[in-house]
Amino acid sequence: xxxxxxxxxxxxxxxxxxxxxxxxxxxxxxxxxxxxxxxxxxxxxxxxxxxxxxxxxxxxxxxxxxxxxxxxxxxxxxxxxxxxxxxxxxxxxxxxxxxxxxxxxxxxxxxxxxxxxxxxxxxxxxxxxxxxxxxxxxxxxxxxxxxxxxxxx
Amino acid sequence: xxxxxxxxxxxxxxxxxxxxxxxxxxxxxxxxxxxxxxxxxxxxxxxxxxxxxxxxxxxxxxxxxxxxxxxxxxxxxxxxxxxxxxxxxxxxxxxxxxxxxxxxxxxxxxxxxxxxxxxxxxxxxx
Numbered sequence: 001x002x003x004x005x006x007x008x009x010x011x012x013x014x015x016x017x018x019x020x021x022x023x024x025x026x027x028x029x030x031x032x033x034x035x036x037x038x039x040x041x042x043x044x045x046x047x048x049x050x051x052x053x054x055x056x057x058x059x060x061x062x063x064x065x066x067x068x069x070x071x072x073x074x075x076x077x078x079x080x081x082x083x084x085x086x087x088x089x090x091x092x093x094x095x096x097x098x099x100x101x102x103x104x105x106x107x108x109x110x111x112x113x114x115x116x117x118x119x120x121x122x123x124x125x126x127x128x129x130x131x132x133x134x135x136x137x138x139x140x141x142x143x144x145x146x147x148x149x150x151x152x153x
Numbered sequence: 154x155x156x157x158x159x160x161x162x163x164x165x166x167x168x169x170x171x172x173x174x175x176x177x178x179x180x181x182x183x184x185x186x187x188x189x190x191x192x193x194x195x196x197x198x199x200x201x202x203x204x205x206x207x208x209x210x211x212x213x214x215x216x217x218x219x220x221x222x223x224x225x226x227x228x229x230x231x232x233x234x235x236x237x238x239x240x241x242x243x244x245x246x247x248x249x250x251x252x253x254x255x256x257x258x259x260x261x262x263x264x265x266x267x268x269x270x271x272x273x274x275x276x277x278x279x
Contacts, residue, residue, distance in 0.1 A: 036227060
């Protein structure tokens with residue numbers, strides 16, 4: 001019984017340990033998404049969120065990221081196939097569109113003070129690679145974190 | 154004979170696909186039915202057009218240099234063909250980025266004249 005309980009606790013804690021993601025190669029995803037930002041691991045949002053996000057590319061967080069239908073559908077398929085489980089929604093019940101608003105992200109970054117995000121070399125919580133030096137390869141491990149100091153360009 | 158026909162067909166189709174920046178300039182000037190004015194393109198590039206960003210916000214005022222995405226900070230390869238041989242060689246990419254970026258910067262599609270001016274200016278940069 002005790003062993004079971006221990007196993008259950010480990011299983012529950014697992015998502016919090018995930019700090020390495022295999023970022024599957026996908027030519028269209030790399031070209032279209034990663035030309036403007038990091039190729040965020042598809043595991044970081046659930047399928048409902050990815051679908052909602054891909055439906056609204058002409059208004060993608062304030063930027064026109066519109067794609068032709070073929071590419072849009074191919075990338076949507078790729079993202080939803082590798083999506084995480086998540087299931088979180090906004091307070092009004094809509095799918096979360098920002099990885100930075102997921103409970104997982106908030107938990108992992110709860111020790112980062114608000115002004116730190118605004119440092120010149122960081123700019124925004126979406127800029128993973130500012131601190132996670134190996135983020136492009138899906139490696140978010142503690143040992144590869146380097147938080148730029150205040151005032152560094 | 155059949156062989157040489159095949160080779161000819163391949164050469165013709167390859168020629169139709171690969172484009173140079175000059176080809177795009179010709180196309181935009183033809184669509185605008187007027188010659189490009191490089192200097193006007195340079196002014197267009199540096200100015201804002203009713204929104205927060207200008208072209209130079211991300212591409213810098215000297216686009217022979219790499220730029221940085223205003224939102225994500227990701228490095229953007231130089232836009233000027235002299236510094237980046239990949240620029241203005243793919244119709245799909247040229248049309249896609251003009252559509253998106255003009256929408257962000259100008260709030261509408263750019264006219265053929267604006268595209269011609271802009272490209273003519275980019276081609277003056279060495």
